[in-house]
Amino acid sequence: MLEIVQQGLEASVQDLYGRPGYYSQGIPPSGAQDGLSLGLGNLLVGNDKNEAGIEITMLGPQVRFRDPHAIALTGGDLSPKLNGDPVPMWETVGAKAGDLLSFGRMMNGCRAYLAVAGGIDVPLVLGSKATYARGEIGGHEGRVLRKGDVLKVGKPAVPPVGLEGRRVDPSRIPQFGAHADLRVVIGVESYVYTERGIKTFLSTDWQVSSKIDRVGYRYLGPQLECVTRTPPFGAGSDPTNVVDSGYPVGSVHTTGPGVEPILLPNDAVSGGGFATIGTVIAVDLDRVGQSKTGDTTRFTSVRIDDGYRAWDERENLLTESSIVQGR
Amino acid sequence: MAHRSARYDYGGDRYVFVEFSIDMELAQNFKTLSMAEAIKQARIPGIVEVIPSICSMLVEYDRTKLHADSLIGRLKGIEQSMTQLTQIPTRIIDFPILFADPWTTECAEAFKGHHNTGEVPNIDFVARENHFSDRESFINALCATPYWTVMVGFTPGLPWLYPLGVGNEEAIQAPKYNRPRTWTPDRAVGLGGAFLAIYSVRNPGGYQLLGRTTNPIYDARQRYPDFKENPVLLKPGDILRWRSVDRDGYDRVWAGIEDGTYRFPIRNVTFEPEGYLRDPPGYTKALMGGG
Numbered sequence: 001m002l003e004i005v006q007q008g009l010e011a012s013v014q015d016l017y018g019r020p021g022y023y024s025q026g027i028p029p030s031g032a033q034d035g036l037s038l039g040l041g042n043l044l045v046g047n048d049k050n051e052a053g054i055e056i057t058m059l060g061p062q063v064r065f066r067d068p069h070a071i072a073l074t075g076g077d078l079s080p081k082l083n084g085d086p087v088p089m090w091e092t093v094g095a096k097a098g099d100l101l102s103f104g105r106m107m108n109g110c111r112a113y114l115a116v117a118g119g120i121d122v123p124l125v126l127g128s129k130a131t132y133a134r135g136e137i138g139g140h141e142g143r144v145l146r147k148g149d150v151l152k153v154g155k156p157a158v159p160p161v162g163l164e165g166r167r168v169d170p171s172r173i174p175q176f177g178a179h180a181d182l183r184v185v186i187g188v189e190s191y192v193y194t195e196r197g198i199k200t201f202l203s204t205d206w207q208v209s210s211k212i213d214r215v216g217y218r219y220l221g222p223q224l225e226c227v228t229r230t231p232p233f234g235a236g237s238d239p240t241n242v243v244d245s246g247y248p249v250g251s252v253h254t255t256g257p258g259v260e261p262i263l264l265p266n267d268a269v270s271g272g273g274f275a276t277i278g279t280v281i282a283v284d285l286d287r288v289g290q291s292k293t294g295d296t297t298r299f300t301s302v303r304i305d306d307g308y309r310a311w312d313e314r315e316n317l318l319t320e321s322s323i324v325q326g327r
Numbered sequence: 328m329a330h331r332s333a334r335y336d337y338g339g340d341r342y343v344f345v346e347f348s349i350d351m352e353l354a355q356n357f358k359t360l361s362m363a364e365a366i367k368q369a370r371i372p373g374i375v376e377v378i379p380s381i382c383s384m385l386v387e388y389d390r391t392k393l394h395a396d397s398l399i400g401r402l403k404g405i406e407q408s409m410t411q412l413t414q415i416p417t418r419i420i421d422f423p424i425l426f427a428d429p430w431t432t433e434c435a436e437a438f439k440g441h442h443n444t445g446e447v448p449n450i451d452f453v454a455r456e457n458h459f460s461d462r463e464s465f466i467n468a469l470c471a472t473p474y475w476t477v478m479v480g481f482t483p484g485l486p487w488l489y490p491l492g493v494g495n496e497e498a499i500q501a502p503k504y505n506r507p508r509t510w511t512p513d514r515a516v517g518l519g520g521a522f523l524a525i526y527s528v529r530n531p532g533g534y535q536l537l538g539r540t541t542n543p544i545y546d547a548r549q550r551y552p553d554f555k556e557n558p559v560l561l562k563p564g565d566i567l568r569w570r571s572v573d574r575d576g577y578d579r580v581w582a583g584i585e586d587g588t589y590r591f592p593i594r595n596v597t598f599e600p601e602g603y604l605r606d607p608p609g610y611t612k613a614l615m616g617g618g
Contacts (some may be wrong), residue, residue: 020375020376020387021375021376022376023376023378023385023387023480024376024377024378024379024479024480025479025480025483025484025557025559026479026480026481026482026483026484026485026527026545026559027483027558027559126558134482134528134530135482135483135528135545135547136528136547136548137483137547137558142547142548184339185337185338185339185340187336187337187338187344188336188337188338188344232349232350232351233350233351233495233521234350234351234495234520234521234522235351235520242349243348243349243350243351243381243382243383244380244381244478244481244487244522245344245346245380245381245382245383246338246342246344246378246380246383246384246385246480248338248339248341248342248344248385249341250339251338251339269480269481269482270378270480270481271380271478271480271481272481276338278339279337279338279339279340279342280339281339281340282339282340282341304337304339304340304395306340307339307340307341307390308340308390308394311340311390
């Protein structure tokens with residue numbers, strides 16, 4: 001068991017693949033915003049890669065372990081400490097009963113992941129342990145973690161012996177600089193934007209705004225030129241208004257006439273009345289989850305086959321081949 | 328059956344987007360729902376979920392089993408083989424509503440500065456915008472109009488509703504708020520453009536607030552009997568019939584919902600899009616009258 005003794009900014013229980021299959025009812029997939037990091041953490045502690053861990057955003061909580069556990073910290077570097085001493089990331093570490101995990105300065109990235117051998121033991125809701133806080137389902141009581149929460153840990157799939165010292169192959173550790181390149185498939189309702197508007201979208205270093213959460217990432221930059229059109233009946237009064245349609249997870253739309261693009265990550269709203277310009281390929285949502293206010297982001301147009309290849313590469317990374325033993 | 332064919336596009340590397348119309352037409356919503364059903368019936372391996380919206384849909388697929396281009400080929404085949412709109416098995420569900428209730432009135436008051444004219448409650452503004460002489464005649468007109476669920480989504484279980492039996496021009500309409508509210512009570516019934524929506528969770532929003540219904544449409548904890556199978560009540564195609572209740576009536580129904588003794592009055596019906604499109608007012612009247 002582990003206890004949240006001090007609440008951070010936003011920590012929630014998440015698994016890797018979330019809750020697919022309910023989007024037509026307005027329930028998004030959820031799951032780790034940087035799935036690669038959570039998945040690698042799970043492998044380090046001998047879990048199935050889809051097991052539930054804790055996603056920790058920017059300002060970490062303090063976590064007290066009530067029992068000994070093999071743990072691993074991955075993702076963004078939020079300066080994790082065990083009993084006040086720095087603890088290595090991307091490596092399996094033994095925590096003793098009574099040990100206190102805390103976090104300090106955000107050195108890079110935006111979200112760290114805590115994986116525990118056996119996984120966080122919360123009930124499956126619609127097939128997943130992932131938290132969807134806005135819809136109040138999944139994870140721990142359908143919400144982000146609070147001071148005083150006590151989380152059970154599952155029975156480890158493999159005996160937690162010889163796990164300590166397992167590390168992610170350094171060449172396979174993702175890097176989170178202050179600039180993210182995201183690959184996007186232009187389409188859906190891109191016809192609302194002019195050729196010049198799309199060119200502006202693809203050639204701008206967008207600034208990541210302060211409005212970034214699991215439901216939406218908002219970017220600051222120039223206005224995108226839209227075609228001159230009268231919005232269709234029932235759609236609203238803005239040229240970027242469309243008759244409400246589905247928003248793919250990872251899709252980008254502007255609000256108002258071509259301003260402030262919003263990217264919809266794993267807790268996306270499933271539809272609405274703004275024109276989608278394109279959709280970021282699934283693997284690059286990992287990178288979105290590690291970008292933070294003030295960082296820059298550039299969108300590059302790719303074909304869907306590039307997305308498929310990148311997905312296969314990511315799945316290959318999420319195997320034992322990424323783990324090395326000892327120093 | 329409309330002859331123009333749908334537009335197919337990629338929604339990134341895990342969805343295909345199918346657009347039947349860029350305009351709001353009930354006929355195209357019927358086509359969207361017919362096609363969604365036909366895709367489900369075809370049981371194409373690799374389809375994760377069909378996600379219909381108003382006049383378009385997303386089809387999520389598993390890229391390890393299916394390439395978008397072959398999926399699009401299959402979907403086009405299904406579209407071409409659909410010679411007519413399929414009958415839609417649906418339900419008529421009674422929705423008690425307390426118009427100008429205290430909760431949405433409190434919300435409207437809190438966001439007075441965001442509103443077009445600052446009128447609280449919003450219902451009198453909407454009545455006047457639609458040339459009704461008073462609140463009561465507006466309420467009577469709304470309760471005489473069944474609403475069709477064109478889409479479910481945005482937030483869990485939220486229905487987007489469009490009037491049955493009236494043309495676009497006759498539909499009750501209202502502009503959205505100048506600036507959206509940062510919260511809206513759950514079960515609030517709002518009007519934006521010609522669409523009604525029921526807020527499923529406390530959420531931002533910009534629709535004019537008309538009242539609050541007793542009926543939960545999303546039950547995250549699955550506490551209520553009608554939600555045992557699924558936390559979401561409504562499906563596209565469900566027909567809502569508004570019933571104006573006073574505060575006593577509202578409290579009675581709500582108490583029954585809370586203790587599990589009240590069951591939503593639901594009548595199962597088969598909706599025939601072709602019949603509707605031939606005579607929208609006549610078909611609607613017969614359907615609602617129990618015919």
